Amino acid sequence: MNRGSRMRRLAQLHERRFGLPAYNDGLITDEWFRSHFHYAADVVQQWLGGALDLKNARLLQFGCGDGITDLALVLRHGANAIHGIDVRQEYTKLPRIAHEQLGMQAIPKALSFQTIEPGAPLAGQAPLYDGIMSWSTFEHVQRDQLLPILKDLRACLKPGGYFFLQIEPLFYSAYGSHLRRYDEIPWHHLQVDEEALWQVIEAYDGALSPDEVDFGFADFGPAGYKRFVFKEYQELNRLTADELVAIAVEAGFGVAREERRHYEPAPVPQALLQHYPRDILTNNEIFLLLQRPV
Numbered sequence: 001m002n003r004g005s006r007m008r009r010l011a012q013l014h015e016r017r018f019g020l021p022a023y024n025d026g027l028i029t030d031e032w033f034r035s036h037f038h039y040a041a042d043v044v045q046q047w048l049g050g051a052l053d054l055k056n057a058r059l060l061q062f063g064c065g066d067g068i069t070d071l072a073l074v075l076r077h078g079a080n081a082i083h084g085i086d087v088r089q090e091y092t093k094l095p096r097i098a099h100e101q102l103g104m105q106a107i108p109k110a111l112s113f114q115t116i117e118p119g120a121p122l123a124g125q126a127p128l129y130d131g132i133m134s135w136s137t138f139e140h141v142q143r144d145q146l147l148p149i150l151k152d153l154r155a156c157l158k159p160g161g162y163f164f165l166q167i168e169p170l171f172y173s174a175y176g177s178h179l180r181r182y183d184e185i186p187w188h189h190l191q192v193d194e195e196a197l198w199q200v201i202e203a204y205d206g207a208l209s210p211d212e213v214d215f216g217f218a219d220f221g222p223a224g225y226k227r228f229v230f231k232e233y234q235e236l237n238r239l240t241a242d243e244l245v246a247i248a249v250e251a252g253f254g255v256a257r258e259e260r261r262h263y264e265p266a267p268v269p270q271a272l273l274q275h276y277p278r279d280i281l282t283n284n285e286i287f288l289l290l291q292r293p294v
């Protein structure tokens, strides 16, 4: 352990002994914050917390974003230590967000964050983790980096350790474009070309659903945000649930548990059924609990 890690560990032990910073969840006004602080954290607690004791575990969050879920896992579910990594730096907003939404003066020492280059290996940088989690991130990872990243994450885990991974929406599902905030037509991205889709997004001037507006929106402004989310759409890796499981197994994980959810907000267009299996078109979410073999 280097000096920085030792200091962080000491600060974490101090916090465990003398208590976490105070917070008031009655102050929450932001729906994005609320859905991560409650829903996402509760799902992680159910899946990962059902397999290991979060209160005594060291955890890695792959694709932590703004870190709200990690904050909730510490405050609401007693997680002991979470290291969040991401290719962006949205987590630098967390102290301000936690102040605005929870009245916190500081974020817990149990949290630490790191920016990485896409695909940069993490194994060997820190002692092995008890658990890893990843929420709405793996659909954004470049396809050729999926296997190396999953192998690297496996190498970051203790033997017998668990990795909980969630993706929603999956690409071929009704709103798998991640563009629903601007386009309510189900499976639209599979029926028109990119130019036509962009025209719909560009022309949209309605309100955005508050739980779909993240804290990056203010940085981009309305037009910039449209360009940002459309680029994200173009870069989606189009992974299906079967492909994800197959790559995870190839990376050396065992599947401890999985759940696939289906969503059919309107009858699937016949034309699409001629090109894609119904199951792929209706499967919008996967929860996957992986385990590094002992």
Ligand SMILES: C[S@@+](CC[C@H](N)C(=O)[O-])C[C@H]1O[C@@H](n2cnc3c(N)ncnc32)[C@H](O)[C@@H]1O
Residues within 6 Å of the ligand: 036, 040, 062, 063, 064, 065, 066, 069, 085, 086, 087, 088, 090, 117, 118, 119, 134, 135, 136, 137, 140, 141, 142
């Ligand atoms: C939709 S956001 C989800 C963030 C967070 N998990 C949440 O629930 O709010 C996807 C995140 O994955 C990150 N990401 C994309 N590719 C990545 C990669 N190769 N390595 C690490 N993070 C990545 C993005 O920067 C982004 O923060």
